[in-house]
Amino acid sequence: MLDQWVDKALRLADSADTIDDKISSLSFLVEVWYTFSSYMDTKADHANAVLTTLRKIARERSGNASIVAASLMFSLLDKFAAEKNQQAPLLYKTLIFLMIESSATVAMREHYLANFSNLFKRV
Numbered sequence: 596m597l598d599q600w601v602d603k604a605l606r607l608a609d610s611a612d613t614i615d616d617k618i619s620s621l622s623f624l625v626e627v628w629y630t631f632s633s634y635m636d637t638k639a640d641h642a643n644a645v646l647t648t649l650r651k652i653a654r655e656r657s658g659n660a661s662i663v664a665a666s667l668m669f670s671l672l673d674k675f676a677a678e679k680n681q682q683a684p685l686l687y688k689t690l691i692f693l694m695i696e697s698s699a700t701v702a703m704r705e706h707y708l709a710n711f712s713n714l715f716k717r718v
Contacts (some may be wrong), residue, residue, distance in 0.1 A: 604627075605620075605644050605648055607646065608620040608648045608652065609614040614659055621624075621652060621663060622661075622667065624648070632674070642682060649664045650689055654696065662702075662706055666706075668688065668712040672687060673717065690711075694711070
């Protein structure tokens with residue numbers, strides 16, 4: 596059943612007409628990954644699809660969705676770093692590249708820097 600929920604939420608995140616629907620589906624996907632990380636680790640295709648969707652929405656020009664996607668990735672990275680999850684290095688690398696790509700936007704750059712700073716203080 597979890598497979599069906601993840602598939603449906605991935606489709607909604609990709610095809611949603613409104614930012615609210617995208618944010619809701621992203622939040623749901625991250626909550627599933629956060630709660631059932633051992634299950635998601637066995638389903639590499641789902642984990643990769645969620646990460647790809649988060650990355651895609653973080654690159655969008657709409658500020659709200661991209662900030663939420665980045666924040667959700669930082670939340671996952673914080674948990675995965677503490678658990679030494681195998682997805683942590685990939686998530687870290689993704690966030691580094693997103694920060695570099697968004698360096699022209701002051702608000703996004705500051706968002707990434709503040710989250711990295713908080714993450715490094717906790718680890």
